Amino acid sequence: MEKVIKAIKRLKEEKNEPLCSYLYDLVHLRKHVEQVTGMLPENCRMYYAMKANSEKEILETVYPFIEGFEVASIGEVKKARAVSPTVPVIFGGPGKTDDELAGGILENVQLFHVESMQELKRLAIIAEQLDKKVSVLLRMNLRGPFPSATLHMAGRPTQFGIDEAQAEEAIQLALSCPSLQLEGFHFHSISNNLNHKRHIELINIYFEKAKDWSQKYDFPLAYINVGGGIGVNFSDLHQSFHWDGFTDELQRLIVQENMQDVTIIFECGRFLTSSCGYYAVEIIDIKETHSKAFAVIRGGTQHFRLPVSWQHNHPFTIIPIEKWRYPFERKAVGSQEITIVGQLCTPKDVFAKDVMIEELRIGDIIMFLYTGAYSWSISHHDFLSHPHPQQLFLQEESVLKV
Template sequence: MSQLDTAWPAGRDVPDVEKLIRQTREQEQQPVCAYIYDLVALRERAHRCVNSLPDECKLFYAVKANPDPQLIASLLPIVKGFEAASIGEIRTIRGVSGDVPIIFGGPGKKDAEIEEALERDVMLIHAESLHEVQRIGWIAERRQQRVSILLRINLRRTLPEASITMSGRPTQFGIDEIQVPEAIRLVQSLPFVQLEGFHMHSLSNNLDARLHAQMVATYLQCVQGWMQEYALSIRYLNAGGGFGISYTEPERRFEWNDFMEELHQVWEDYHIPGIQLIFEPGRYIVAHCGYYATEVIDLKTNHDQHYAIVRGGTHHFRLPVSWQHNQPFEVIAVDDWPYPFPRTEWRQTTITIAGELCTPKDVLAHEVDVEQLRIGDILLFHIAGAYGWTISHHDFLSHPHPHFYYINGT
């Protein structure tokens, strides 16, 4: 098992990113507003994850975290494959590679999506309900095409708490554990559907690494029991992702070394011969490789509260307001001042960073302390590589989109 640094860096040295931003500002005639993705740091992080996994454990990247084709292309030679939650994501992946393995998940698959997924040669489909199993079987028989599926199960077990929980309680995800016997019988009755295993993605953004490994042990024990009870021969257990990122407390993190230490022991204790254990993280792989840079357009005081208005906001980067946290950032000082009148400058001030939208909810950080800030300086938001651009309402008020830049080691 290869050892990983306890605290992985947030990306390459920030001066590399800062240099790119300064170059961009010199070239553009408009205020800076951009996403920057460090593909070198992304590849380093993915390699470390893949190389530390036990034998027979495979890592897929969950494209929902960030479907940027350049990120997918960077991960292509490193990960085993990609997990897609829509036909759009499948098309994006296939635009990068015609044959990389794809797992197709999501609770609301339409017939046309299933049909196209089969045309695009997906490796596995996560079946989320008995009705979905029946529809997959109907489509497969009509096409005379054999389809491999994993049954997604919502366990009735005690599981760790996390930011988002999809299992262990009522949710729209998966098949209730008490329906497992019925689901297995249904699959076995369908001539063109092959049960290849189970999918148990139960939570998202979990920060307790050792408990996460114990959750995997619970999965393995469940699968062992079902295999014995129903005489199953299967090939995969998909444990999902859910490895956490803390945006507000740097000292809190998912300790990958601890997870690996515990997981290697779990795999030794509960190993099922012939089965591959799949992980499909998204946020954990790409969050730290991304930055969002936005220029301060105005500084103003209103009802004794200080506000920095930026070129950008939640229509570009919705994650902070969605999760109701202050996104970590730093100030990049810009000395150039093109106007003939004095420049507003604040020192030792508590500010709220608001965007350009006509809504009071357009806030990236609320009441945070800054040492110095001037109109024209640039705010560089860290940990912006996951669930940033693509979860945002891009065209609200029809503001221009941000630029996208990539650090690729050249």
């Protein structure tokens, strides 16, 4: 973090206008991804869920340490191919068009995660027309119940996957199509789970379901995609998912359930890239209305939508800036609660509500932490046509600017 703070202060010295920048520590990202993937059991593979952050520099940094990329559009397929023409790609997401299915086949996608009966039928026809045999995993929306988490993708009505009640129909159809090779199942039932023991319970459910279907319908189980869903605790960054304990228990579960010959796929996003990102913004105003204090930053949720989307107070630190260029007194607040908001014309443009701060002045920098995933990538960039933030990628000896 010290390197990032130095870069922010240097940027502020160079600029006259209020600061608004994303910064990514690629050295940290490289070390973190290498450590995470190095702890996986031997028959497990890590794919990076590109939806979390698909900036070219991020993809190139994680590429040497992952098995491949998980994508959800033909655009993401092409981003993966720009990194490597041969990197394994797995293609998920609901609502794939015919062009996307055909494009994925022609781009040699390793596995298609089929989300519905209609998609399965369309993929079979398109593959036959292209004279290709494609490997598929059926994404199953299990009935549950599942461990609690921030988001549920299955176990309740959602647009994701094939209802468990249709499992027999989907499996038999996939096995009957000569242009399809059924390789196994894709499960992604919860998201942002913070409890590693509950995640082991979840994966055990996946193992039991997949083994049962494989035996019942007599086809070899090559892959189980257990999804991503491993979370980041924005309320307490020191109490996040216990990866060490999880991988140890996962190894025991694999042996216990005799799953050593099945390739187990993880498709993580935020867990890999969240901690490398910072959103640094300058305080341009401090004001009080109806006995509440507000700090207005240069920027807004059009740059960083995650906090308002998930309705949490995002963690941050304050970087004091001593330079003050106006002839009037500098507004400051201290030892009180304040709400941090952006420049947008909506009361929902909020990053942190009623948070206690020791001191904050107009012109200081607020640096939001853990913004390397689902931050810039999910935001409505051009709302109100404010300028985009500067994007900086920090290496050991240099800073790449985009």
